[in-house]
Amino acid sequence: MSVHGTRREWHGSCVDRPREATMHRETIHKPTVLLVDDDPAVRESVGAVLEDRGACVTAAATVDEADDHLQRECFSLVLTDLRLDQGTEGLDVARMARERAPGSRVVLFSGQDLSAIAQEAADAGVDEMLAKPLSIDALARILTDLGTEVEAPARGSRGARLSDAEGQQLLAAFVAGDQGAFTRIATSYRAMLFSVFLRWFRLGEQDAEDLCQEVMLQLVLKAAEIRNVRTWLLGTAINQAKKRIRRLIRERTLAERYLEDLELHEPEHDEDIRELISRGLGLLRPPDRRLLALIYIEGLSYQEVADRLERPIGSIGPLRGRALKRLARAVAELERPPQEMVA
Numbered sequence: 001m002s003v004h005g006t007r008r009e010w011h012g013s014c015v016d017r018p019r020e021a022t023m024h025r026e027t028i029h030k031p032t033v034l035l036v037d038d039d040p041a042v043r044e045s046v047g048a049v050l051e052d053r054g055a056c057v058t059a060a061a062t063v064d065e066a067d068d069h070l071q072r073e074c075f076s077l078v079l080t081d082l083r084l085d086q087g088t089e090g091l092d093v094a095r096m097a098r099e100r101a102p103g104s105r106v107v108l109f110s111g112q113d114l115s116a117i118a119q120e121a122a123d124a125g126v127d128e129m130l131a132k133p134l135s136i137d138a139l140a141r142i143l144t145d146l147g148t149e150v151e152a153p154a155r156g157s158r159g160a161r162l163s164d165a166e167g168q169q170l171l172a173a174f175v176a177g178d179q180g181a182f183t184r185i186a187t188s189y190r191a192m193l194f195s196v197f198l199r200w201f202r203l204g205e206q207d208a209e210d211l212c213q214e215v216m217l218q219l220v221l222k223a224a225e226i227r228n229v230r231t232w233l234l235g236t237a238i239n240q241a242k243k244r245i246r247r248l249i250r251e252r253t254l255a256e257r258y259l260e261d262l263e264l265h266e267p268e269h270d271e272d273i274r275e276l277i278s279r280g281l282g283l284l285r286p287p288d289r290r291l292l293a294l295i296y297i298e299g300l301s302y303q304e305v306a307d308r309l310e311r312p313i314g315s316i317g318p319l320r321g322r323a324l325k326r327l328a329r330a331v332a333e334l335e336r337p338p339q340e341m342v343a
Contacts, residue, residue: 030054030055030056031054031055031056031076031077031143031146032055032056032058032073032074032075032076032077033050033055033056033057033058033075033076033077033078033079034058034060034066034069034070034073034075034077034078034079034080034097034104035047035050035057035058035059035060035079035080036059036060036061036063036065036066036078036079036080036081036084036090036093037059037061037080037081037084038061038062038081038083038084038085039081040061042081043059043061046079046134046139047059049136049139049140050079050139050143053139053140053143054143055077055143058073058075061084062084062085062089063084063089063092063093063096066078066080066093066096067093067096070096070097070100070101071100074101074103074104075097075101075104076103076104076105076146077104077105077106077107077142077143077146078093078094078097078101078104078105078106078107079107079109079142080093080094080106080107080108080109081108081109081110081132082108082109082110082112082117083110083112090108090110091108091117091120091121091124091126092124094106094108094121094124094125094126095124095125097125098124098125102163102164103163105127105128105142105145105146106125106126106127106128107126107127107128107129107130107142108121108126108128108129108130109129109130109131109132109134110129110131110132111131111132114129114130114131114200115200115201115242118196118200118201118238118241119235119238122196122231122234122235122238123231123234123235127192127195128142128195128199128200129199129200130199145191162185162188162189162230164228164229164230164231167185167188167189167228167229167230168227168228168229170182170184170185170229171185171223171226171229174223175223175224182219182220185219185229186216189229189230189233190212192230192233192234192237193208193211193212193215193233193237194208194212196234196237196238196241197211197212197237197241200238200241201241201242201244201245203241203244203245207244207248211237211240211241211244214240215233215236215237215240218236219232219233219236248325280327280330280331281293281327283330283333284323284326284327284330285326288322288323288326288327290309291305291309291316291319291320291323292320292323292324292327294308294309295320302316302317
């Protein structure tokens with residue numbers, strides 16, 4: 001793996017380096033990437049993709065090699081595999097990056113279930129997690145995100161990255177009554193929260209927006225108790241995402257149960273279930289009604305549904321999931337006691 005460009009070397013952390021060093025990322029828009037993976041083929045292929053898109057890549061195969069590079073250079077992105085050799089040394093790399101280069105974006109990738117280590121990854125300072133094999137689109141999007149952070153921190157929803165110390169100072173200012181400090185916290189950490197909801201847990205845009213607002217509301221309520229704003233936000237976001245996923249699973253399971261009861265004609269519930277489902281389906285949009293009818297009432301396969309609707313077969317599963325979620329919500333509204341519906 002080649003390293004493009006000429007780099008000056010400093011020993012110690014990025015925090016202690018001269019002003020011109022920290023300005024380097026701000027004045028040139030060429031991302032510098034530390035790629036850590038013990039598989040030479042991954043280092044070569046992923047590095048080539050990053051370099052083709054304008055990044056300056058340094059590769060490391062071990063934690064020690066990564067540590068050596070982090071002591072000598074500032075990176076805009078640290079991209080590390082979870083498993084190096086036999087353990088979870090990628091988390092060690094993340095901790096080193098967070099300590100020595102707090103302005104770097106840290107992305108962890110792995111072939112295992114990433115949601116199972118979400119909290120541990122957050123505690124280690126990971127900004128985002130990606131599933132293996134890494135897609136070209138995902139890598140391109142990360143580089144685009146880096147460019148957004150460097151070139152235009154004031155535009156849109158993504159703010160300039162804060163160190164833990166800066167985040168805590170802003171939180172203290174907010175507790176003291178500075179509303180502008182809260183605005184900066186919300187702007188600076190919004191992208192991190194959306195990354196948790198959209199990319200770590202694969203939630204939808206609306207769920208991510210709702211949960212982001214919920215996390216920020218909790219921040220307002222508990223600001224005086226928080227000792228590390230970034231860690232607290234990540235932990236709270238992870239907990240909220242898990243709760244939302246459990247709720248969505250319950251909703252989809254409930255909707256499927258209703259539809260299966262309708263299909264199986266359970267005698268003791270047949271009339272009530274049919275009426276409830278019929279009313280619930282009536283509240284859905286026509287495309288959702290037709291899709292669920294084709295799958296559950298006509299009993300068509302995904303391929304047959306795709307042919308009937310003239311859609312790719314790969315889209316039927318996600319469409320079904322969203323339709324079930326909307327049906328579950330409609331049925332839940334119908335089942336509420338009248339006094340709850342008035343409120």
